[in-house]
Amino acid sequence: MVGKISLRNLGTFSSLKNPSFRLYFWGMGGMMAAMSMQLMVRSLLAYRLTGSAAILAGVVLAYSGPTLFVALFGGVIADRMQKKYVLSVGLVGSALVALGIALALTLGYLSAERAGSWWIMVVAGLLQGSIDGLILPTRQAIISEIVAKEEVMNAVSLANMEVNALRFLAPAVAGFLIDALGFQAIYYMMAGLDIMGMVFIAFMKRTSAIIIRGRGVLVDIKDGLQYIRRETVILFVLLFALVTVVLSMPYQMLLPIFTDDILKVGATGLGVLMSASGVGAVVSSLFLASLPNKKRGLMMLVSSLILGIALTGFSFSSSWPISLTIVVILGLGQSGRVTLASTLLQYYSEDGYRGRVMSIFMMEAGLSSFASFAAGLLTEAIGVQWAVGGFAIVLTFISVLMLLFVPRLRRLD
Secondary structure (H helix, E strand, O other), rough: OOOOOOOOHHOOOOHHHHHHHHHHHHHHOOOOOOOOHHHHHHHHHHHHHHOOOOHHHHHHHHHHHHHHHHHHHHHHHHHHHHHHHHHHHHHHHHHHHHHHHHHHHHHHOOOOOOOOHHHHHHHHHHHHHHHHHHHHHHHOHHHHHHHOOHHHHHHHHHHHHHHHHEEEEEEEEHHHHHHHHHHHHHHHHHHHHHHHHHHHOOOOOOOOOOOOOHHHHHHHHHHHHHHHHHOHHHHHHHHHHHHHHHHHHHHHHHHHHHHHHOOOHHHHHHHHHHHHHHHHHHHHHHHHOOOOOOHHHHHHHHHHHHHHHHHHHOOOOOOOOHHHHHHHHHHHHHHHHHHHHHHHHHHHHHHHHHHHHHHHOOOHHHHHHHHHHHHHHHHHHHHHHHHHHHHHHHHHHHHHHHHHOOHHHHHOO
16 A cells, blocks of 8 residues: 655655754754855945955955865864864854954944955955865764764755755845845844854764874875775766856856846845745755655756756846746756755765865865856956856756766766
């Protein structure tokens, strides 16, 4: 007799039965709410202060450099130390950076009237990028220590669902508050959210980390890179994931230009647009959380293809309703490629190397910002639509090639 199909039978929320994962889930909620707001607010504030796409990209680049290079050390930290402590310290640091920007805005040190005051945002970006580079590998790698191996895809999907739900809510809240109260209110809120996240993480049990000792940090980094080179499945997934990031993520950093200059919908419209992307991403995460551990490589490639096609359409749209519809599909593709790549990397990595593997994966934040800087320069020359659209067309082409000619990725479970 065929059993009844229900959410309970599908096990969509099964990882939340784990007390440690619940604390992690709510702790990361505070952290990711602040990060979701910052993703929007940093770019919009830089553009409002200067009106320059190149400076906007430069401010983003200031964040990306440390994130990219410090992530390698963050991977070693994730394999050496208790991960809850790494997350707690990082959250306190993020709160202090947000509070510093809030005070600079409140006191008038950071404003459009003070020419060149955007350097404060550059310094804050350098600090925040360093913090994120150190803790983001831990944020990913700790999941495999909290839940059983067969639950990793479910836990990663639920964690990404949370991120995407916050992308739905946080930017909209930020947009409304910017228009109503100004940028400083958002930065005070971000500081509070980071502290809230730290409190939840503090109540987690210590994880059963594989702690490596007796070698230097550089030796551990080299050992991790050699492991990745030996394990071709991990290498292929990482390369494809990072190429996808470079070609797809610049649109998020350049969204203020689309909303201010092309769609003409302002800060509120920017928040709504980012929230619409979150709707599609939440749907994708819930769907993946309900699936068995099958055909994950194929789904990752298809997600990137959907992302490329949708991003091409968005780039050349000048209609608010059409753009709003397309970003929902963008959210589906983006969430799918992140969840599936992260799951495959954690599933196929050995315990003693997982932090360093995930540190390479989390370098996507830095790589995307370098790509955003290049796209910002291209925007000055050829316009934002052709800059972002050109990247999207290349992503679509590469995704098709990978689907057709790289069966090793396509057949991964």
